[in-house]
Amino acid sequence: MEIDASALRSGNAYLVAQGMMAVALVGLVGAWLQLPVEVPPEAVDQPDDDQVTERVRRSVMWRAVGVAFKALDIELATGLSRDQVHGALRVLSERGLVQAGGTASTRRYRRLDAAPEQNLKPGGAVVPVAGGAVEVKSVGAGQRAAPNAEPKARPAARTAAPKKFRSWTEAEDLQLRNLAAKGLTQAQIGTKLRRPATSVASRLKLLATRPTKQPAAPVRIVSAPFVPPPPTPIVDKKDPDADLVAAAIADGKVTVCPPAYVGVVQGGERLNVPVLDDDGSWSVHKGAVDRMKARRAEQMRRFKATRGDKS
Structure with missing residues (x-):
């Protein structure tokens, strides 16, 4: 595909699309050519079988005698692969350093009670001699070097706390x-x-040695008879307006009645119910009850009118 600048300047949409595709293709090819060349990784030197076995043996010797462990524990401790660890454990089992047990899916290993320097090579064992030196003695096929003496058993730890003395009551x-x-x-x-x-x-x-203590006699509690409190005396209080009302009745000047004496005045005759006049005074005169009833009726009529009640 040729790139023609005149095609891009022309008004033909098809020619413009072809020119844009050509420019995009050239850009992609140039970007791909500028990518760096991948360098293959350097080859890593893998340890040989003897080195793998030695690393696994050192990891096993750090563990207590008789304690079970899995191959995965050795893998995590040494960083070796699963096949390398299983092969090394198989070699150590043949040398008598490790005892394998369980099935293939539940394989467990135990370190045997042997010297750390024992069975470094097949058919030989390192035995310490006088002066601190070591001497390599051959061991026949199917034989093992004499194991170390068993360590002294530690005294049993005290698990239960001593019982405390409980006092007598x-x-x-x-x-x-x-x-x-x-x-x-x-x-x-x-x-x-x-x-x-x-x-x-x-x-x-x-x-x-102690005298017998007799139980104390029970204490009887007798309640005293109930004595009611003395009654509160009721003092008759005299009304301060009683004298004034009596004098007004005697003189015939009762024209204004206070609210406290509505209806009945002490010492006098029964009066009509007073109503409040326009001037705000309480008066007792003829026709007051009629006016009060008329006002009540008017108020009730207005109340019903606001509610829309025509009854």
Whole structure:
């Protein structure tokens, strides 16, 4: 495909599309040519079988004798592959350093009780001699060097805390006296009280030197008869307006009645219910009750009118 600048300048859409495709293709080819060339990784030197076996043996010797471990533990500790670890463990098992057990899916290994320098090579063992030197002695096929002496067993750790002495209570002392008076043995008393026989014997000796404590007599509480409190005296208070009202009634000048005496005035005749006049005074005169009833009726009529009640 040729790139023609005149095609890009022309108004033909097809020619413009061909020119753009050509420019994009040239750009992609140039970018691909500028990519750096990948350098193949350098070859890593793999350890030989003897080195792998030695690394696995050192990792096994760090473990306690008789403690089970898996091949995965050795893989994580040494960084070797699974095939290398299994091959090295197989070699160490043939030398007598490792004991394999379990099935193929649940394989477990145990370090045997042997010297760390033992069985470095097939058919030989390192034996220490006088002066700190070592001497290599040959071991026949199917034989093993003598293992080291077993270490001394450590004393068993104390697992349970010693029981604390539980003091005797007065109730237990009384129960102990009663059981001893019935003729029970110290072992039977200890079983009932959940105490050792030696503690029961020492407590009986101590109680023999002490006088028997009699139980205290019960205290009887007698309640006193109920005495009601004295009644509060009721003092009749005189109304301060009573004299004024009586004088007004006597003189015939009762024209204004206070709210406290609506309807009935003490010492006088029954009056009509007062109403409030336009000037705000309470008056008692003829026709007051009629006007009050008329006002109540008017108020009720207006209230019903606002509610729309035509009854």
